[in-house]
Each structure stands twice: as C-alpha cells, then as structure tokens.
C-alpha cells in the first residue's frame with residue numbers, strides 16, 4: 740500500500756465516500772493527501788473536498804490524491820485540488836482500468852485520469868482564492884472561481900458545508916468544502932496548535948477504525964492538517 744501523509748483508505752466492500760473534508764499541508768512519501776483503493780463492484784465518491792498545499796516527498800507519486808480502482812465507478816465532483824507553490828508533481832491520479840471515471844466541476848491544478856470511459860466537463864484550473872489557508876481559514880473569497888461553479892446533482896452531495904452551513908446557497912453549489920456566504924457567522928478555530936492537531940488525528944483514526952467495521956466508509960467534514968506518517 741502506498742504511504743499517504745493525510746489518509747489511506749482501502750475497501751473491498753461498500754462505497755467509499757469523502758465529502759466536505761479539508762486536507763491541508765500534509766506530506767507523504769507516495770502521496771501527500773489521500774490514497775484510496777477500492778475492491779470490485781464498489782464505488783468511490785469524492786464530492787466537495789478541499790485539497791490544498793499537500794506534497795509528496797518521494798521520488799514519484801502525487802501531491803494530493805491517488806485513487807486505484809478495479810473497474811468500478813469513480814466519481815469526483817466539486818473538489819478543489821490545488822497547490823500554492825508548484826513542484827514537478829501532479830496533484831491527482833485516478834487509475835481505473837476498465838471502469839468509468841466521472842470527473843465534473845473540479846478545480847484542479849494538474850492530474851492524470853485513466854479508465855475505459857472518462858467523462859469530464861466543467862472543470863477549471865484556477866487559483867481557488869481561499870481566504871487564508873496558512874492560518875486555518877479555508878473559506879472561499881467573494882471573488883473565488885469556485886463560488887457557484889459546482890454541479891448541483893453531484894452524487895453524495897452534502898446538504899451542509901464543512902462548517903454546518905446550508906448547502907446549496909445562491910442557487911448553485913460551490914466547489915470545495917466551503918459553501919460561500921456573504922456574512923459567515925462562524926469561523927473555525929485556529930488549528931495550528933499541536934494539541935488540536937493531535938486531537939484531530941486521534942479522532943480521525945479512531946473513526947477510521949470504527950468505520951472499517953461497517954459496510955461503508957464515509958468520511959465527512961474532517962480537517963486533516965499537517966498530519967505526519969504514523970507507520
């Protein structure tokens with residue numbers, strides 16, 4: 740299994756669903772953000788996640804996401820997959836053999852998609868203009884190209900954004916974990932403190948252990964920030 744800095748998910752039964760998650764500043768030898776592998780006859784869905792400034796540290800691999808599937812549907816909708824400083828790596832790779840990949844309404848800096856059928860439309864490659872990710876502020880700026888440019892009927896689309904605000908607003912869903920609101924009432928707490936990071940990691944891995952016992956793998960509204968390898 741490739742080593743991923745943020746999260747690694749392998750499922751041989753049930754759907755893998757990630758939505759409203761934020762992966763920021765993670766580093767790993769094979770993948771900076773997330774590695775996902777699914778078994779036969781299962782489905783992978785990534786909807787409305789934000790991957791920002793993750794970085795692979797090995798001699799090959801991908802900064803943000805690597806998905807290896809076995810001929811089953813892979814769906815990526817309304818995600819932000821971006822890195823502020825360019826390096827010579829791609830942000831994303833999807834390898835789906837003889838399967839179908841649906842890749843719609845994402846903001847992605849670079850990537851590779853392989854499959855028998857690859858459906859893509861309405862994707863952009865523009866700086867998402869987040870407020871201040873270096874200080875834990877992953878809100879969209881008012882002028883973000885990700886505001887009102889998502890796909891309203893995306894599979895697994897959450898009815899709230901990462902901070903619990905209603906989604907959809909302004910008639911069209913946004914890309915990424917945040918749904919833009921003119922006067923956002925709540926700001927997430929600063930996550931720079933190591934104590935908070937340790938808490939998030941413990942909570943995340945406890946949840947992973949729990950969810951592995953279920954018939955599905957759902958990951959919603961986690962903030963995986965500057966995680967370190969644990970094995």
Ligand SMILES: [Ca+2]
Nearest residue numbers: 908911912913
């Ligand atoms: Ca909107």
Ligand SMILES: [Ca+2]
Nearest residue numbers: 904917918919
């Ligand atoms: Ca919001």
